[in-house]
Amino acid sequence: MLTWQDFPDAPASGHQICAVADIPRDGVLSLSLEGYPVLVVIDGATPKVFVNACPHQFLPLDQRSNSILSADGRRLMCSNHQAEFDIADGTGARGFGLGACLAVVPTHLQGEYLHVGAAIS
Numbered sequence: 001m002l003t004w005q006d007f008p009d010a011p012a013s014g015h016q017i018c019a020v021a022d023i024p025r026d027g028v029l030s031l032s033l034e035g036y037p038v039l040v041v042i043d044g045a046t047p048k049v050f051v052n053a054c055p056h057q058f059l060p061l062d063q064r065s066n067s068i069l070s071a072d073g074r075r076l077m078c079s080n081h082q083a084e085f086d087i088a089d090g091t092g093a094r095g096f097g098l099g100a101c102l103a104v105v106p107t108h109l110q111g112e113y114l115h116v117g118a119a120i121s
Ligand code: FES
Pocket: 054, 055, 056, 057, 058, 059, 061, 078, 079, 080, 081, 082, 083, 096, 097
């Protein structure tokens, strides 16, 4: 399975992603980090970031619709062919997602902002 660094234009550790306040509580924030597409979602109180590339055909999950969070807020649903992925860790949970996984982007908080990579201690 591909990791977040296997995709073109993967940002360097420390790259700012967004303000925590900008992450919707009932949806998904879709961003391009200088050409590197990510989805940001809140899992409980924890921000999660995934590469916006569905492992089925490597299309953006939100290519056909911006409404890609399940009603219970637990799964990302690809708008192309309805694969579903658990927001806890990106594991495929349904359809073409089974046996696959979204690439997780490691993050840390710095003040009110989410950044790429593990926290520097
Ligand atoms: S590209 Fe996502 S299910 Fe086909």
